[in-house]
Amino acid sequence: MSDFTKMSKEELEALRANLLNEYEDVKSKGISLNMARGKPGPDQLELSMPMMKVLTEDDLLAADGTDCRNYGVLDGLKEAKELVAGMINTSPENLIIYGNSSLNIMYDTVSRSYTHGVLGNTPWCKLDKVKFLCPVPGYDRHFAITEHFGIEMINIPLLSDGPDMDLVEKYVSEDESVKGIWCVPKYANPTGIVYSDQVVKRFAALQPAAKDFRIYWDNAYTVHHLDYEHPAQILDILSECEKAGNPDLVYEFCSTSKVTFPGSGVAALATSKANIADVKKSMTIQTIGHDKINQLRHVKFFKDINGINQHMEAQAKVLCPKFQAVLDVLEEKLAPCNIASWNQPKGGYFISLETIDGCAKKAISMCKDAGLVLTGAGATYPYHKDPKDSNIRIAPSFPLPEELREAAKILVLCVKIAAIDVLLNK
């Protein structure tokens, strides 16, 4: 079997009939597999189990003597800031440590901008129009936040080294209603791309029409290398912004959700001194403080960034065979057909599969009918509208390698059938 695009109509029809038989066989097996969400597998979670006993009864004081069991410390323990600073190459004083969810920080950041404005600017709820730039394909939960607040989202193509910066610069400098851009700068969700130094510098040098424009820099996969011997490095956006004379331009988010236990991790915001003061005006009304015992638990477990890096290397050893299982099947079964392309991620949680136009929805739906759940079609685009209906996000972290091979085969089968339908209808 080879290049579909060079096959005759008759060849495609014959192939389609065979593939449909195969599909009916698969369907009859009643399997149940899930490659929908970037969820760590139990084998990864096991690596964090020692954290459950790292705190002892007589050891609940922070380095400065703070009793972590009691109220207080709005913005996080000093040693927790030092730990997280190591993850994203920033200084502890740029950080606020929050609760368990960086998504929640992002939501709060947009919500606060909507209700109270950014650094003294008009609250967005008082404006007729607020827009965000959305590099695509991207993270569905980012888009869900901006959609929830009625913010108009503008697609920006994601190139191999970051968003199309010509377009970003044009929108940001010309349109005062553009207030933000969602970025996943390292091992992007879902494409796995890493922003080049040049892209980061162009971000830092933006000259926004809106004073309250901010870059929403979701550094979710900062330590999540798969190729841990050659970890990707990105420039530190905060210091680049400072150098460029734009110190307040960025909100950077990160967490340990996929480092230790999702739901029981520690999340943080890194930003400028002025932005931190602005955020704290609301934060001090919102809470007395976040879970310091859990902050201390993370500090005692990892000690410092070296501890995190070792831990993430162990995670990579669990994850690599899973990614490879899927990539092997794609390479063997799908590559020859010339109907799709995909990335070879060096980190992060996803493989992004790009089919010929008009296949994604049908392939995902067929997978679902056969018992394989994938991220919903269109999820990687604002408003769930993939304009070319071509992107399929694959999350290989949770299932076992043998399950992933089976799942990838089903996916390939469905993509083939969907592609033949497209080719036949041309």
Place this chain on the structure above:
Amino acid sequence: MSDFTKMSKEELEALRANLLNEYEDVKSKGISLNMARGKPGPDQLELSMPMMKVLTEDDLLAADGTDCRNYGVLDGLKEAKELVAGMINTSPENLIIYGNSSLNIMYDTVSRSYTHGVLGNTPWCKLDKVKFLCPVPGYDRHFAITEHFGIEMINIPLLSDGPDMDLVEKYVSEDESVKGIWCVPKYANPTGIVYSDQVVKRFAALQPAAKDFRIYWDNAYTVHHLDYEHPAQILDILSECEKAGNPDLVYEFCSTSKVTFPGSGVAALATSKANIADVKKSMTIQTIGHDKINQLRHVKFFKDINGINQHMEAQAKVLCPKFQAVLDVLEEKLAPCNIASWNQPKGGYFISLETIDGCAKKAISMCKDAGLVLTGAGATYPYHKDPKDSNIRIAPSFPLPEELREAAKILVLCVKIAAIDVLLNK
């Protein structure tokens, strides 16, 4: 020394001179005491220490098999709902379990009403005027939230069995811009009062002009009895509202912050089915879920409401001598002077001292200069404006009994001086 109000000007002046000498002596000692915040003492926290080892490595599954270490379960573990339901006498299905802070839930609730409206009603940010009723004296952090959102606050006198319901009914039924009322129904902050059954029933039977009026029922001290042999009972507001045909009228908040470790507890919202569905529309955008490991930790530690009640009885045994230390000094040194009154709390965290008009600010300021920090004057009123300048909130939970006796003596001294100044200037 006896009734100040019956002394002559000369007697008061002579007494004032003596008290001022005494004050200067106290000041020269350079003490440092704090009765400002309702913060558990280390002796209370010790009671929760076994919680640190209640979870074992092979025991991180919820009853339904959920791996508590991983993502998922937006609204809380079933067994955590059961535990919290026992605290506030409601059904588990009325609950959403959140993170560590009920204050944060309250902020989010107001913020969500502001940005997205309540159950389909106009978001408050689109309205010209939003008002809240504030029973006074009350909790400063409640008032801070409403002030932060530009909500106009209206003082409602707190009577011995709850807010002045005639006034509440009048405002709520006549003014469509009245969207909420802050309530601490049991062992109120700071007065310690407990809402009577009749008051709860009148709340449940309110006929609001605004469809999006809600009662913000902060049941913060639901299990915080001091007189644990005679624990106060209040009616369950949720079922009363349902009986009265107003099922959606109330948001009830509670937490384990002052039960286990403040900052590392579990907080919850209890409300109707329709309100829960409404809240979840935003919540599902805001987070993937809260800390289930910590939920499980609380469940394993307490097992059920009986475990909580036993634990709170042990806490009461720590707290009672502290409250008594302050009350004894007030009774002995202040009662005869006829310049102040105070409550004998049966639960909660505070003693509310009511001086003759015009004394609170001066007395608190003098205490501060002598090294005793109290809750800021006016804090128990919206906009920090105590109209009679007469309320002083005393938080006796953190210091030791001997420190509290010393602190109470200083407070009494300062109140006496401030009162004499008022009497002399009449």
